[in-house]
Amino acid sequence: MSRKRKKNNDFEKSLILLIVFLIGTVLQITVRLVSIIFDLVTFYTSKYRQKSGNSFIGTYFNKGNYGEFVLYRKTSRIFGNPNVLTNIYLDNKNTESTEIDVLAISNKGIYVFEMKNYSGYIYGSESVKYWTQVFNKWSKNKFFNPLRQNYAHVKAVEKWNGNTF
Numbered sequence: 829m830s831r832k833r834k835k836n837n838d839f840e841k842s843l844i845l846l847i848v849f850l851i852g853t854v855l856q857i858t859v860r861l862v863s864i865i866f867d868l869v870t871f872y873t874s875k876y877r878q879k880s881g882n883s884f885i886g887t888y889f890n891k892g893n894y895g896e897f898v899l900y901r902k903t904s905r906i907f908g909n910p911n912v913l914t915n916i917y918l919d920n921k922n923t924e925s926t927e928i929d930v931l932a933i934s935n936k937g938i939y940v941f942e943m944k945n946y947s948g949y950i951y952g953s954e955s956v957k958y959w960t961q962v963f964n965k966w967s968k969n970k971f972f973n974p975l976r977q978n979y980a981h982v983k984a985v986e987k988w989n990g991n992t993f
Contacts, residue, residue: 864888867897876900880914895945896929903941907932918984928981940985942978944971 871877871884876897880887887893896914904912913931920926930941948967952959954975961969 870901871897874901874904874909876914879912891945892943895943898945899930899941899943903930903932903939907934907939918981918988920980920984921987922980926980926984928985931985938985938989940978940981942974942981944974946971 867888868884871887876887877883880893880896880900882890882893882897887897900912900914911933913933914929916928916931917925918928928940929943932939932941946961948961948963950959950961952973954973957973957976958970959973961971
């Protein structure tokens, strides 16, 4: 009799674990779907598509474009949708042109944003030309210092606007 109870008890524990796992999986899928629907709705209602020229699929599955979209969404809430521009190309001093990810205009000034949607460990400082992204000891990626990049963007806006900030 004792062995039968133990087998039933093990079966009940396994069944409970399976149910908990399934509930967790359903919750994760539900949260992800709600997130996708929220992004889809805000993508079209914020007019990001018209301003950036990117499609929803192209934005959602491209990490860099998605980061710019999230930044655009946040700056639109702060500055108002008509006052936020994205993917602005201006003439640059050292290169033919420069692309500004997000530009916000307010009565207090013009704000220039450079978005990097990177993960891992990021090493760099203001003075170095390149920063390093590290995932593990075998995977390293160098990229141009975003502070220097944004400085070039600010200078391009100053040249375009005719003012020094």
